[in-house]
Amino acid sequence: FAGTTVLFRLRVEGPEREDALVAAFVSKDGAAFEIPADALPKMAAAGNPATLSPLAPGDRTKLREISLDVAQREGDRRARLAEKRAAPKLAKEESQVKTYFEALSGELKEQKSESRGEDAKKEAATRLRNLERERELRLLEVADRFRASAHVDAVAALAVSGSAARVKLLFQSGARKLEREVVWFPPTGNVKPPVCDLCGGALGEAAICGDPQHNVLLCANCRRYCQSCGAGLCAEHTKACGCGAIACPAHGAACEACAQYCCEKHLFKCVRCCRAFCRQHAFECGVCRLISCVDHTKRCGSCDIELCGEHQRLCDASGKAGCPKHMVNCPECGDEVLDVAVSGGKCTTCRNRQPAAAGDPAVSAALLFVPAATGAAWTRSDTKSRIRLDGRTFLNKYRVWLGKDLKPLSAFGGSKLFGMKKLR
Ligand SMILES: [Zn+2]
Ligand SMILES: [Zn+2]
Numbered sequence: 406f407a408g409t410t411v412l413f414r415l416r417v418e419g420p421e422r423e424d425a426l427v428a429a430f431v432s433k434d435g436a437a438f439e440i441p442a443d444a445l446p447k448m449a450a451a452g453n454p455a456t457l458s459p460l461a462p463g464d465r466t467k468l469r470e471i472s473l474d475v476a477q478r479e480g481d482r483r484a485r486l487a488e489k490r491a492a493p494k495l496a497k498e499e500s501q502v503k504t505y506f507e508a509l510s511g512e513l514k515e516q517k518s519e520s521r522g523e524d525a526k527k528e529a530a531t532r533l534r535n536l537e538r539e540r541e542l543r544l545l546e547v548a549d550r551f552r553a554s555a556h557v558d559a560v561a562a563l564a565v566s567g568s569a570a571r572v573k574l575l576f577q578s579g580a581r582k583l584e585r586e587v588v589w590f591p592p593t594g595n596v597k598p599p600v601c602d603l604c605g606g607a608l609g610e611a612a613i614c615g616d617p618q619h620n621v622l623l624c625a626n627c628r629r630y631c632q633s634c635g636a637g638l639c640a641e642h643t644k645a646c647g648c649g650a651i652a653c654p655a656h657g658a659a660c661e662a663c664a665q666y667c668c669e670k671h672l673f674k675c676v677r678c679c680r681a682f683c684r685q686h687a688f689e690c691g692v693c694r695l696i697s698c699v700d701h702t703k704r705c706g707s708c709d710i711e712l713c714g715e716h717q718r719l720c721d722a723s724g725k726a727g728c729p730k731h732m733v734n735c736p737e738c739g740d741e742v743l744d745v746a747v748s749g750g751k752c753t754t755c756r757n758r759q760p761a762a763a764g765d766p767a768v769s770a771a772l773l774f775v776p777a778a779t780g781a782a783w784t785r786s787d788t789k790s791r792i793r794l795d796g797r798t799f800l801n802k803y804r805v806w807l808g809k810d811l812k813p814l815s816a817f818g819g820s821k822l823f824g825m826k827k828l829r
């Protein structure tokens with residue numbers, strides 16, 4: 406390596422003060438790295454031909470610009486660490502403020518409820534509002550006092566040359582990889598290890614956030630664990646099921662109906678569409694016990710049990726679904742209908758038969774479909790999705806099914822004596 410080390414004075418202000426020196430090394434090709442500040446005397450001791458030159462303000466602008474980012478990043482990291490250390494104290498002060506104002510507002514509320522007359526009530530309400538505003542201000546003040554900030558000033562530059570190694574560190578978890586670079590300066594004898602991307606603290610046993618979209622390295626303190634696979638997740642990507650279990654995106658999902666996040670154990674997949682639902686929006690078929698979703702479940706019109714797509718039959722007379730146990734054949738027409746649609750030995754369709762009106766286009770459509778039935782007397786009966794026409798001549802009878810759009814579906818016919826057969 407050959408380049409210049411810029412020395413910065415770093416000052417952290419906030420809940421606690423910190424003064425330190427930060428060294429940023431800028432190589433000849435313009436890359437900047439932070440190096441341990443105590444490397445400098447060691448470099449000098451190693452016989453490095455180093456010359457320390459003070460930096461005047463406005464001096465070596467380019468060098469300063471390149472290295473400033475590095476120094477500022479280190480400053481921000483230390484500021485965040487300082488905030489983290491002070492967090493318990495902050496929480497304590499906040500709760501003190503809250504308790505104090507709670508007591509005050511309790512008193513005011515009591516006064517308000519006891520006050521007589523419009524004016525007195527109004528005044529009490531104003532005082533309550535003012536108190537609430539003051540409470541917000543005091544809380545902001547406390548939060549402000551615990552905010553840390555870092556300032557860096559370049560103080561000197563040191564030209565150094567010697568050998569250094571850029572070491573690539575590869576963090577791998579399953580198929581996912583994250584690369585970090587560290588610089589090793591032989592004079593210092595050690596490298597500055599990468600830090601947790603979230604809190605800036607030591608990585609220790611590092612892990613990549615379990616959310617596949619989130620490429621950050623996390624320390625153990627910044628991870629919550631999926632209860633199915635143990636993957637570590639950052640706070641932002643930690644989602645919990647109603648049962649309290651934390652589940653990573655591979656072992657949990659939001660219900661497609663209500664968006665409630667559910668763990669593997671409390672998530673149900675519809676056998677038809679494979680979408681996942683919470684228990685409330687998944688239904689167990691009363692026949693086969695398989696799960697299906699709101700869109701693919703129907704209830705038996707007779708016994709009200711839930712039915713999956715495989716076990717729901719349609720009763721066209723009532724327009725409802727039926728379970729296998731409650732679908733029967735109408736004794737009159739033989740059609741499969743719900744048992745509750747049959748009364749007096751006839752299904753709803755059979756009971757609703759009316760003589761067809763003169764010039765009914767359905768009759769014309771039926772005759773076009775079965776010309777042999779010309780001259781028959783017709784009755785018509787509408788189901789939920791179809792039209793049934795029954796025709797009788799002196800010797801024969803006919804039954805023609807049409808769609809609501811008069812499209813012919815099927816036709817039966819035969820002698821009154823021997824019964825009907827399918828014609829078309
Ligand atoms: Zn961390
Ligand atoms: Zn998992």
Ligand SMILES: [Zn+2]
Nearest residue numbers: 614619639642
């Ligand atoms: Zn994440």
Ligand SMILES: [Zn+2]
Nearest residue numbers: 660663683686
């Ligand atoms: Zn749901």
Ligand SMILES: [Zn+2]
Nearest residue numbers: 646648668671
């Ligand atoms: Zn759960």
Ligand SMILES: [Zn+2]
Nearest residue numbers: 675678698701
């Ligand atoms: Zn479904």
Ligand SMILES: [Zn+2]
Nearest residue numbers: 690693713716
């Ligand atoms: Zn079923």
Ligand SMILES: [Zn+2]
Nearest residue numbers: 705708728731
């Ligand atoms: Zn049933």
